[in-house]
Amino acid sequence: MPTTPPAPSAIRTLPSWLLGRAAARGRALVADALAQEGLKMWHHVVLAAVADLGPVAQAELGRSVLLDPKDMVGVLNDLQADGLVDRAPDPKDRRKNAITITAKGRRLVARCTEAAERANGTLLAPLSDAERTRFLDMLTRISGVS
Template sequence: MPRTERLRALAHIESLPSWLAGRVAARGRDLVAGAIAGEGLKLPQHAVLAAVAEHGPVAQADLVRRLGFDPKDVVLLVNHLETAGLAVRAPDPGDRRKNAVTVTPAGLETLRRCAELADRANAELLAPLSAEEGRQLMELLRRVHEA
């Protein structure tokens, strides 16, 4: 393939909405991951903690279904949260054969701080846009996501 065609092929890929959205998403994930790292959390741990806070007490199997994570990964993620004092496992009140995960007060405080940090990281991501452009982008992303 001649060099000019190769260059155009790369330019074509880089002009695709899927490519651009993926690059922006990767930058956003990196910014948020860096922001919450000081809280001792990685993105999947943060997601599990948020799901536990919103839906808990919740069985690990329900976390797997809600988040689409591998069951073995959820066990490890909950282990981390429990070791850090952010969540606890206890017998499920609805089915004593299962354990349910509940967020602790320290976990709720960590989530509050993480929300502030994530907001700041996302503000940095959208900094090249005006406030109105940021709102427009969010609306367009929601429409594409919900389609």
Template sequence: MAHTRTDPDAGEPALTHIQALPSWLLNRASARGRRLVADALAQDGMRMPHHAVLSAVADLGPVAQAELGRTTGFDPKDMVGILNDLQAQELITRAPDPSDRRKNAITLTDEGRKRLNRLTKLGDEANEALLSALSPAERELFLALLARVVDQG
């Protein structure tokens, strides 16, 4: 089939073609989102993974690190570092689980809950800015399509 293809030189420029690909646009949009969120969370001295893990701890009450890793998708190796940071700021506590001495029971502190509320607000604002070019109806449509692209494993 290659021998019947139109010569690429006759068509659109190769670079234009690449930069219009979904993967390219998604990369750029994702990068913009990460930057916006990272800058917002940085106002509170925190990073995205920390916010995610803090949220997971809030939901799952006393929970083991491995369980946190499964629900958030973070590597166990990285989870150690994230929890170290959170623990150093006394946003979570790491206590041995008496019923299973392999596990650490991770719990949210009061300070952690306050911090989570602030972070959630900052993250929401950043996401609002991310989609500020779209109307509410368009945002809903965009997110629905995006979810289908993501979930189609």
């Protein structure tokens, strides 16, 4: 695996740079774990959101995961072709599509959730349990996620 040259010392100490590097490493670990289950990152994000929200209108699903509608169509086409979600007219508004997860999709999202948790365990392995708890609390506070 090729190594990247070190960043200038003035950059290496910036929290934003360090968070970006940690995020890139985390994304790579999770992407590799998901690939072993046959999913790409966005496919997992959408499938997990459908599992949480479904049945859900396609437009609402896109807004909930911050995915462009054109990209959402492609991801949903892939998930539907693999038998992981169903897309049908929304009974509340037939002009919209409602997305539901299939039993096969539920099984896959469960495996992928476990794989992502293992990957994140690898990412946080240098930290003790207490440090992980504090770190996640701090990340939650600075990211604005509640």
